[in-house]
Structure formats: structure tokens, C-alpha cells
Amino acid sequence: MEYTDTKDTLNLLHKTIRKVSEDIENFKFNTAISQLMICVNTLTDQTNISKDTLQTLTILISPFAPHLAEEIRCNILGNDFSIFTKATRPIYDENLLTEDTIKIAVQFNGKVR
Numbered sequence: 001m002e003y004t005d006t007k008d009t010l011n012l013l014h015k016t017i018r019k020v021s022e023d024i025e026n027f028k029f030n031t032a033i034s035q036l037m038i039c040v041n042t043l044t045d046q047t048n049i050s051k052d053t054l055q056t057l058t059i060l061i062s063p064f065a066p067h068l069a070e071e072i073r074c075n076i077l078g079n080d081f082s083i084f085t086k087a088t089r090p091i092y093d094e095n096l097l098t099e100d101t102i103k104i105a106v107q108f109n110g111k112v113r
Helices: 007-025 029-044 051-061 066-076
Strands: none
Touching (some): 007 029, 007 051, 051 066
């Protein structure tokens, strides 16, 4: 069965790609791992996730947990090649980073509305 990702899932995935890529370049590994945890926790709550999203996530995880990423990619996702030989770093899409709605907190007489 082929699943498709929602717009929110793609938005989160591309934000994660951007954040992890920038953090690795700037040697901010703790915040890169934090963003990966946010992404994984959000994806865990969803029922349908596409195989492409999982493939991208394994590539992002690979610098921090190479053995886990390799096991997921080969044994669970069914790829017959190593993540370190043919996989390329994902590139984020600027168009998928935009938000449709913004929440603004308004306060009247000391009460948030």
C-alpha cells in the first residue's frame, strides 16, 4: 500500500532537513538531534507515512546512529544497497517551508483569548 504525506508532514520534514543540515555544518549536534527527535515524535503520532519520508529520515539519522540507519534502510525498508554508498543528502524545498496558518495570542484584561 502506497501512502502519501500530508502538507504538515512535508513541512516538518523539510524544516528538519534544513535544521539538521545547517546544524551539522555549524557543529551544533545537540540541536540537530533535538530536531530529529521532534520530527520522529510527530511522525509517530501519524497513521500513514510514505516510504520516501522514512528513507529521508534514515539519511538524516545516519551521521548520529549509522548502524541503526543501515538496519532500518536495508531490513525494514527493503533497500539492497548501503546508505553510505548511494544515498545522497536530502535537500529541502523552500516552498514547503511556509506555514498556512499562524496562531496569535491576544490578551484582554489580563486573559489570553
